[in-house]
Amino acid sequence: MNEAMALLLLVGGVLLLVGAPIWATIGLASASYIWVQGFPTNLIVQRMFNNMDSFLLLAVPMFMLAGEVMNTSGLTARLLDLAHVLLRRLRAGLAMANLGTNMMMAGISGSALADASALTALMKPKMVEQGYRASFVAALTAAGSIVAPIIPPSITFILFSVLADVSVIDLFMAGILPGVVIVAFQMFTVNMLSRRGRIPAHDAAPALKTGIALRRAIPVLILPIIIVGGIRGGVFTPIEGAAVALAYALALAVLMRRIRVDQLLHLSWDVAKGMGEILLMIGSASLLAWVIVAEQIPAGVASAMLSLTSDPLMLLIIINVLLLLVGMVLDNFAAMVIFVPILMPVVQQYGIDPVHFGVIVNVNLMIGSITPPVGLSLFVTSRVAGVSFESSVKEILPFIAASLLALGVITYVPALSLAIPGLLK
Secondary structure (H helix, E strand, O other): OOHHHHHHHHHHHHHHHOOOOHHHHHHHHHHHHHHHHOOOOHHHHHHHHHHHOOHHHHHHHHHHHHHHHHHHOOOHHHHHHHHHHHHOOOOOHHHHHHHHHHHHHHOOOOOHHHHHHHHHHHHHHHHHHOOOOHHHHHHHHHHHHHHOOOOOOOHHHHHHHHHHOOOHHHHHHHOHHHHHHHHHHHHHHHHHHHHOOOOOOOOOOOOOOHHHHHHHHHHHHHHHHHHHHHHHOOOOOHHHHHHHHHHHHHHHHHHOOOOOHHHHHHHHHHHHHHHHHHHHHHHHHHHHHHHHHHOOHHHHHHHHHHHHOOOHHHHHHHHHHHHHHHHHHOOHHHHHHHHHHHHHHHHHHOOOOHHHHHHHHHHHHHHHOOOOOOOHHHHHHHHHHOOOHHHHHHHHHHHHHHHHHHHHHHHHOOHHHHHHHHHOO
16 A cells, blocks of 8 residues: 555544545545645646536425425425325225325435435324334334435436436436336235234325325326436436426415425525535535546456456446445445445446446445434434434334345346346337
8 A cells, every 4th residue: 555545544544533525535535645645736626516516406495395395385295195095995005105205205206314304204094193113213214215316317317327427318218117016025024913912904084085085196296207208208307307396396385375485495505505515425426436446446456356257247246235334324425425336347347237227226325324323314214213323223124134135036037137228228
């Protein structure tokens, strides 16, 4: 290890210990490497701006704000009513409705944390009244929320597209079936838990009739159809699709008088702050990626992988384990910007389809986000539900197992990810 890399690790380690933001840790550590190596300092600005200067990233804040508007205005409650009506005949119908609502909300916001916090607040009183434990509500909602960044529109797929130079439209289409598979495995888990008496098997009948619930939910359900259909049909680009989604969400909330100007300003400020952190993360990661290439780390990783195995299937097992561990401790944006530049050349060398790999990365990191010791999504839902993190951990273990089984299917059946993009080309 040379002096510059030693300094990078030292600076990064110290900044992590003092609790610096991950983007500051990555950026300052990488800048120290460039400074010690004697490269021109303007290289730091150039490299940071390189990936930030992506037109596609304009879609991210608009998708974020559209989801926040739908959640704040209470329009997503209509999706819950519809899901409950449609799934009422199944065992543990209200728990099934929780997962179904998560899947429908995924087609609106693309953000797991936003969906998880909004739906927990909505579901807790209803489910506790029917005999479900509050800790189970927190665990179930966190588990169901992992499909938000997988089913389109997906903010993390937009980021992967920028980092890996892969078609964002193909990534959007590739996430549909894997998202459905994950929800199916989780619904099977709910069914098994109800049969074993760990959760109520039957709930009270929903207050609304099917026709009324469907009529109330149609304006909300139209949004993901407009987004996905319009982008895939070539009517508008992903950026224009994000603008259409935001305009539609705002129009719906205003026409139904479900949002105030002060709420909209507050949401806009929150989204702006979040987007600022994302851009700084991307800029810092671009700088780190340059350092990684300069040190020939991807070539070293590829060589190490080849020494371990020449089988692509075995490589995917290694990558799955790595990404699951990373997802437990790092935010999915941070993990993606660090590891995609390292792993992408390796998987290409093994002939693994980059779109399929993008889905694998996303699913791994999202499962990691509900897995202790950090489990950010689970931490958020536990806090909203007013229960301890430890009690929710016990409840979520069966859903983590189910999600891992779904990950195995998604990993080793590439057709799940590639069928829809292939059909639509």
